[in-house]
Amino acid sequence: MRKFARITSAALACAALSACAPGGETRVAAPALPPPSYSGVPLPPGAVLDRPGVAPETGFAQDTEWEGSLRPDNATPAERIPDVVERGRIVVGVDQSQYLLSYRDVTAGDLRGFEIDLAREVSRDIFGDPDRVDFRFVGSQQRAQSLQNGEVDIVIRTMSVTPTRVASVDFSTPYLTSYVRLLVPRDRGILSEDDLPGTTVCVVDGSNLVQLAREIAPQSTILRTRTWADCLMATQQFHADAILADDAILAGMVAQDPYTTILPRRYGRQQYAVGTHKGDAGMTMQVNSTMERLRNDGTWNAMYERWLSGSLASPSMPELRYRATSEAKEQQ
Template sequence: MALTLTSCAAPDDAETRVSATIATPWPTREMVPLPPGAQLDPAAGPPEDPFTPRELDWAGSINPRGESAEESTPNLDRIRQRGRLIVGIDQSLYLLSFRDTASGQLQGLEVDLAHAIANDIFGGEDDAQVDFRFVDSATRTEALNSGEVDVIIRTMSITPERAEKIEFSTPYLTSRVRVMVPNDRGIDSIASLKDHTVCIVDGTNLLRIAQTYAAESDILRTRSWSDCLLATQQFRADAIVADDAILAGLAAQDPYARILSGSFATQYYGVGIQKGHDDLVRQVNSTLERMRNDGSWSALYDEWLGGSIAESSPPPLRYRKEESDG
């Protein structure tokens, strides 16, 4: 009798479970949490100070062969005495600077560039001579000026505002600001971002660009580009506005996304160095020139960005005229 009652009760339980499943709503965008530390800004319309694309407004870096190149080298001496170059870098930018899951080692174009600079400083090829420190986009300048790191190699574009606070090497990579979108969002061009959510990384100079060209879009500011990629995959964002060198790595990790044609601006990445450390600036520029001349730059590009949308030739050398030149 007990078995019969149990058997008869089973369909009711099953029906209850099915009904509960049907009644459960499909998660909406708002039900998915934002990435940790992210901030969503509602569309605010055209900014009072819109971004205007223009040629790089920068006097240039310090020529390694300038008249004062034979001056003392206190900063290089300090680094050599310490026995290692301390480099501020990222660890999640695929193709540029990321930790390989198989080996646990940092890899990428900017990682190899850091090793090349250190090798020229120490005259060898010992990887232990580089001490990598992970810094956020928003704290790159502070990390330099506090002495936490000797140089920053972290997709740091040269801008007049930054050049007032730190020194830059001559550019080592050209990038263009473009848009990456998942294939299912109905965004076909960079002109059709209206009413969509655009993701950028906070602390970069891309905020003004996004506010200008996506003025009628919500803007999601995250702590990393990996968070932006995750936000698009979880439908919290519909597009990512970033440099094409960064987007190349993101697109390689998501086969269901594409980079749209057209761009908003051209940017140039430079190695960031604390002001007053002219001897270190000259040394870094000397390495960059060597890599251009001996084919190392091209080999570096081919290994990490070959076939991508990023610029495939080194940027022009940019050196300022020294006061002693008259």
């Protein structure tokens, strides 16, 4: 009886394990596993999802109607910006997570990138020393506000010239031209905007690309994050399928994640310029004097070669853009 019970138990055990192999060996059938899911991974802090079909509030604004910046005069830095010269340092609003443009090197602990080098060149022309800069991190939504509140002297943070921004801040002549494109992970099957319906497109909240994303991807969910680094993380965690951004920004993402690619179509042009306090003619002209030097002595080319060589960002410094003489005199 006990022997029969043992045999019966073994048979039941085999049945429970799906099958028994010849010779008494037990074969366990592998359970059917669901595909990898990242549904348990939270969205980046502060991220917001917009349902498909939200109409753009405005059209994508470009800088074609901008009258231009202020041509520098022959004054000295002490005459143009006496308060900054007396303080002995210039306060610059930057990002700290845009690889190649403005990021913190985790090994060395310092800030590096094309825009960081630009800030140091502005300092060089004011003080004769490129290191007399106080860097302050400002979010994408706080760029204009940080100038208006007097928290920074200038902003160098992929701040493109748009009609809305021109109403609240002044700009230097542009320092970089970039084009809006899509970045996608190679495994998502997205070859153009025709493949976007039903996907999620990521943009940074507070950028002028939110409206453009709604325009070119009306059938997509729009994920708005605080930073571009959060957008890249969102694609890696399957919260987003594409990123709409300037190719100068996307270049840093591709360098960090080789499993991504930038699609060729351009959706608009962006020109980055240094933001200054509205009405601060002295600071605007001081920055523009640096822009002219960078253009003339080859420093801009060296900066591009160091940080952006091989990217899709324009390899030429933008043309100097100055307003008419009469308008410039009124501004001063």
